[in-house]
Amino acid sequence: MSNNLLKGKRGIISGALDENSIAWKTAIRVHEEGGKILLTNAPLAMRFGKINELAEQVNAKIIPADATSNKDLENLFDGAMEEFGGSMDFLLHSIGMSPNVRKGRAYGDLNYEWFHKSLDISAMSFHRMMQIAENKDAMNEWGSIVALSYIAAQRTYPDYSDMANAKALLESIARSYGYRFAKAKKVRVNTISQSPTVTTAGTGVTGFNAFIDYADKLSPLGNATAEDCANYIVAMFSDLTRMVTMQNLMNDGGFSSSGITEEIVDMIYKAQENNKP
Numbered sequence: 001m002s003n004n005l006l007k008g009k010r011g012i013i014s015g016a017l018d019e020n021s022i023a024w025k026t027a028i029r030v031h032e033e034g035g036k037i038l039l040t041n042a043p044l045a046m047r048f049g050k051i052n053e054l055a056e057q058v059n060a061k062i063i064p065a066d067a068t069s070n071k072d073l074e075n076l077f078d079g080a081m082e083e084f085g086g087s088m089d090f091l092l093h094s095i096g097m098s099p100n101v102r103k104g105r106a107y108g109d110l111n112y113e114w115f116h117k118s119l120d121i122s123a124m125s126f127h128r129m130m131q132i133a134e135n136k137d138a139m140n141e142w143g144s145i146v147a148l149s150y151i152a153a154q155r156t157y158p159d160y161s162d163m164a165n166a167k168a169l170l171e172s173i174a175r176s177y178g179y180r181f182a183k184a185k186k187v188r189v190n191t192i193s194q195s196p197t198v199t200t201a202g203t204g205v206t207g208f209n210a211f212i213d214y215a216d217k218l219s220p221l222g223n224a225t226a227e228d229c230a231n232y233i234v235a236m237f238s239d240l241t242r243m244v245t246m247q248n249l250m251n252d253g254g255f256s257s258s259g260i261t262e263e264i265v266d267m268i269y270k271a272q273e274n275n276k277p
């Protein structure tokens with residue numbers, strides 16, 4: 001269903017790897033709502049991913065960029081402005097990767113070179129994008145910038161390891177740059193904290209199936225899907241949310257405000273029954 005919420009708007013969507021990616025679903029929804037898109041992903045992901053299929057579907061150009069490279073990002077923003085014939089209205093940062101999580105390193109045994117990489121790829125890249133966008137005057141007034149976060153920024157999930165620290169930094173950057181961009185250009189900057197979602201990045205975390213199930217049972221509305229997240233991003237890119245900035249917005253079915261639910265109580269009772277001699 002389309003309400004033309006993004007008619008006449010244009011912008012960059014990063015991080016669409018395959019059809020499960022939150023960015024992939026977002027590109028489809030933004031396109032449906034009338035937005036013009038330019039897609040980007042890491043050069044390596046371009047080779048393994050299916051981004052060309054998506055580009056065809058949403059009629060978008062692709063410019064590869066490693067989000068840790070200023071040179072690549074400069075090239076991305078120059079190319080996007082050329083493609084759009086001027087500055088843009090929205091930007092989605094949907095990028096995350098931790099070599100420590102990928103390689104199963106415990107939090108007490110981190111490889112610090114990899115830790116740097118986790119922070120650079122998953123958080124500093126958000127600052128880089130905004131600094132380059134500001135320097136190139138690439139955002140229109142009342143534009144909207146969104147990055148994707150996870151509740152591990154506030155609460156501890158042992159297997160999320162250094163990604164938790166990266167998400168805390170990402171959310172902090174949204175507040176600091178949100179202030180700056182609001183003053184400079186009336187551009188808003190927010191993070192959306194999404195329920196656990198079955199994607200390549202999500203399933204890289206050990207115990208993912210258990211905590212997706214736990215989150216679902218602890219959320220009165222159940223887990224938010226990637227499609228739900230895409231819809232929220234469309235709302236954040238639209239003119240209906242012009243005064244929302246510097247926020248970490250929960251898209252989690254109520255998880256973050258729930259203490260316990262009947263489903264969790266049932267689960268515990270059942271486990272106790274099963275353990276009776």
Ligand SMILES: NC(=O)c1ccc[n+]([C@@H]2O[C@H](COP(=O)([O-])OP(=O)(O)OC[C@H]3O[C@@H](n4cnc5c(N)ncnc54)[C@H](O)[C@@H]3O)[C@@H](O)[C@H]2O)c1
Pocket residue numbers: 014015016017018020021022023041042045065066067068093094095096097121148149150193194195196197198199200201202203
């Ligand atoms: N899946 C979840 O459970 C979940 C929950 C909350 C937040 N998030 C966040 O949502 C965002 C998108 O992840 P997803 O779940 O759609 O998974 P995904 O694996 O589909 O997307 C992650 C993307 O990051 C890209 N990327 C990695 N390194 C890069 C680099 N150096 N330069 C440019 N791009 C790079 C990958 O190519 C990929 O497209 C991430 O920030 C993730 O942390 C995911």
